[in-house]
Amino acid sequence: MHSLTSLQRLEAESIDILREAVAESERPVMLYSIGKDSQVMLHLARKAFFPSRPPFPLLHVDTTWKFRDMYAMRERAARESGMDLIVHKNPEAEALGINPFTHGSAKHTDMWKTQGLKQALDLHRFDLAFGGARRDEEKSRAKERVFSFRSAQHQWDPKNQRPELWRLYNTRKNPGESIRVFPLSNWTELDIWQYIHRESIPIVPLYLAAERPVVERDGVLIMVDDERFPLRLGEIPKHKSVRFRTLGCYPLSGAIESDANTLPAIIREMLLATTTERQGRLIDHDSSASMEKKKAEGYF
């Protein structure tokens, strides 16, 4: 008779959450952002419902500005899981040609991601959406429930959250309202990496160091991933050994110089790092309490 390690406990709890959410919703969907947390969440879903396929589709709210490696991983994930993949691009943002270079990161994120997500959820009438957020990522996440209730306008009211006791989740809602469910709530960044290592979960190669063309802007290394990147006068991309701690839109993701090209090596680098993973993510710096504000507006 053995007892579970902390990682086994986390896995069991996440599977429990996934099953409970599916059993109590009409039209669930999994928000799939192609990052390492999404890969772990997808892996857990495949375990939770095995030998059935996870009984919900994957939804990618596309901004058209992801890394090319990410699009390749997205197709692979859909193929290997056998799940339906829904790709939503905000038609308004598409028509206006919204991009981070001309419109700034705040507008870009709001139009493509926040508005795009609301559109997709409304369009498909999803009443429950899984997200890969972790409580250790950011201060306002630390207070979010596992089952987080949203109004018909997709709004989050941090003062009116349902208490969550034991493992009893209140999943009741009225028509039009929805629930965001975070199966990875209690995982830390280290747990995620460790689990990827233990379970051999595929990840986008950008997490591992390789020679890549980058330019330095305001002290941040940005990868020139395709020909849309507007180089400034005299700016020439340099090839450097870099990797990414978090992945988003390539113009908004800061690379770090690194030689860590294996999982244990990047875990080592992360453990010895002196900054949090969100520092490489440019959108958080827009304003203080910016994440909480975005969440209240409907961002994941």
Add this chain to the structure above:
Amino acid sequence: MNAAASATDRALIEGDIEQYLRTHENKSLLRFITCGSVDDGKSTLIGHLLYKAKALLDDQLSTLAADSRRIGTQGDELDFALLVDGLSAEREQGITIDVAYRFFSTDKRKFIVADTPGHEQYTRNMVTGASTADLAIILIDARKGMLTQTRRHSYLTSLVGIRHVVLAVNKLDLVGYSQQKFAEIEREYRAFIARLGGSIRQVTCIPLSALRGDNIVASSANTPWYRGPSLLDFLESVQIASDSTSAPLRMPVQWVNRPNLDFRGFSGRLLGGSVKPGDTVRVLPSGKISSVERIVDFDGDKAEAVNGESVTLVLADEIDISRGDVICAAQEPAGVADQFETTVVWFDETPMLPGRAYLVKLGASTLGGKLSKPKYAVDVNTLDHVAAATLDLNEVGVCTLTLDRAVPFDAYADNRDMGSFIVIDRLTNRTLAAGTLHFALRRSQNIHWQALEVDKAARARLNGHRPCVLWFTGLSGSGKSTIANLVERKLHTFGVRTYLLDGDNVRHGLNKDLGFTAADRVENIRRIGEVAKLMVDAGLVVLTAFISPFQSERKLARDMLPDGEFVEIFVDAPLAIVERRDPKGLYKKARRGELKNFTGIDSPYEAPASPELHIDAEKLDADVAAERIIAYLHAHDLLTHA
């Protein structure tokens, strides 16, 4: 947030990362809560713990330093409270308003901290944080000593079944690191815990200054008289009673896994015990027996699964199992019941309404249920039991929970997950309350039949209402039988067990040897009283509809029963009226002298001096009269079992 920066960790990470990963993976997990009053310094304590455990990274520290200068309360020093008080609303108010979860790890353990607020209106958050915790840290301001909140937090900690408490006597720097002050508080607190009883088995008192860092990670030179562990030392080493792997198997079915016609698996999480292929299991509530054929897993079938694991079981027999059923160890199954004594903590601003149809979620079942008027409420400050008609926001009480159907359960003391429930409003979907099950009240439906004295109280519990006699008295033709019949019909629709004794079923059988002399009338009433008493003992609501003219015989019947179980109902109609009605022509016969000893004519009627109910039969319609009687029964709790 994972800077594992302790020296030994750092060496291992740099040297042998694979070894480090294996070590980290095998670390145990301790979940704890912190609770204290608004100004006790909880957030500062957690912030300092994270800082000292080296769980903070450079960018977090620089943000903290900037925030401390801008909005901090500690001058140029770091204000650790700002780390934890995450929501901007809180920053403005300077208080913590919700449960926040923090993660950190040391060489020895991983930790999840629930930071729970201290002020009264947020008791629900504390209960929420505590429901998944192994240990509670209760903060006390050394200057103030034990406060009302300290008692409340300790009571709630014990209510949710936590066994280990750390009493963190904080702000010791502000009382000059006084050993005497610390000893006083420790003595007072231990005495309180001894009185409290409940789940708390171990209390550890530590003198601290969260602000200055005394005794947080290392023994402080400021408290040379304290020989115990520092807070972090204690958290790293405390032995938490092993989980319930040795308990009997419990697996509520969350989801039936049917990818095709050839596969039927039952998915759920083990909430107790372990399971192997070949094990005999009993499925509740049906009670059907089967055995485990396979434990299906993504990485191939498993040979065993233990408490806490999420699994998919395939059984050897095709039996009908749906979500909410519980797969149990065949020899030690859970109970099955639909009525329980429970402790309820009310979370909502709308008070509890006894008898209202709520939704109750228990395990993987959501079903209709209602709560009784509290047997008593608990004053969480004095721990006194107080009478209560309802439960308001943050109140705790003992109530009967009645569910629409029987469900599998264990007592909360035996299994936290099998013995807990939440109450949901049908209209707003808000989580109104949380509760713990003590025991089932309808033991007839419990698989473990326990020897139980079957007495009047037990029958009342089974019936769901108390027994009593409704003794109707009044002149012939006053309407006693009509009203009694209406009352019985109404009670029957409420599910109340009744029996009506009247001339038809008594005079022709039991009392057919009796006539209408005064002596026979006395004997008639005595026998009716005795029969009514037996039926009350059997748990029935007995209605008697006899003229019963004499005060003394009615008193005789009343004295056979305990107070409150004899309800005298005087159906009062003047002789002139009943004589005019004369439905059976008896008054005419009596007037003609054909009936001797007829009450009101040649035999007296002694009107009751102080009946429980006085019905003016001249004015009141029979149906209105019946409603008045029902209202009386409700008002006196005769239709509930409590």
